[in-house]
Amino acid sequence: MRRGRLSGTKLLGIVAAGVMFAAAPAYADSLLPPAEYANRQLPDPAQEAQAKALMETVRCLVCKGQAIADSDAEMAGDMRSLIRSRIAAGESPEEIRAWLISRYGDWVTYDPRFSWATAPLWLAPVLLVLLGLWLARGRFKRRRG
């Protein structure tokens, strides 16, 4: 009985370790200090606001499920620095977003473009409301008749 329970615990441990390894991205940090604009704002508040808005809608590549604005990962810091210096150099946030998408695909943005793959995101709610109206219309008719 005891032996069986032990092996059960072990199995659970192995499964837990497997899940942890599968879920935790293997990233480490370098020995270099954070990039120049990783944690420093741009001197121009308007530019900083643009950069901040963009950073809140760009996905962190190593943490996932987090925007680079919220992440402490070194790579997220490098991406923040890159975005701030590009904004300071006069690029528009949407140009930078398009550039990131051309490197990492739609995955990298939390504000997806309209395309065949993303069409259901925008069209499904409209279709569902129309379907609902159509169903409700049937009920109203029955009540009247």
Next chain:
Amino acid sequence: MKRRAIFWVPLAVAASILLGVFAAPLFWAQVRPIESALIGQPVPDFDLPPGLAGRPGLSSLSLRRGEPHVVNIFASWCLPCRVEAPQLEALKRRGIPIDGIAVRDRPEDLARFLAAYGDPFRTIGADTDRRVQIELGSAGVPETFVIDGRGIIRHQHIGAITPGDMATIVAAYEAAR
């Protein structure tokens, strides 16, 4: 009885949509590596200074000169890079030169890393601020790109190259000729 069964059908359909369309991709997103969107595209322009004294750096110009290249993105602080070091050595022994991009590294750490785990690199470009890694659509270290003679990215390997991955890398290199 039959009517009762039919009553459960919409619930079953809704549950399978919820799990299959929404929940499962959430889980896959955790384990799926992020591929570069540049496969099949020309390698972007870059020019990296040498990461190590006496070793040439790496520029995109040198990747468009007719012969294929294996470009390995690595770092001395990256643990899986130690795991793939013997495989890079083996590629070099097969006559496949390795061009390196060292991410966020210092020359003294690089020298120590290469002395400990082997040095298969023909060139080492220093990507100190990670700009070139991001430019290539790479999301971590190590990653390996196979680039053909016209400078088109043909293959991306994400993570350490294991002995089992060797055939794929060699085939991609041969196909890029």
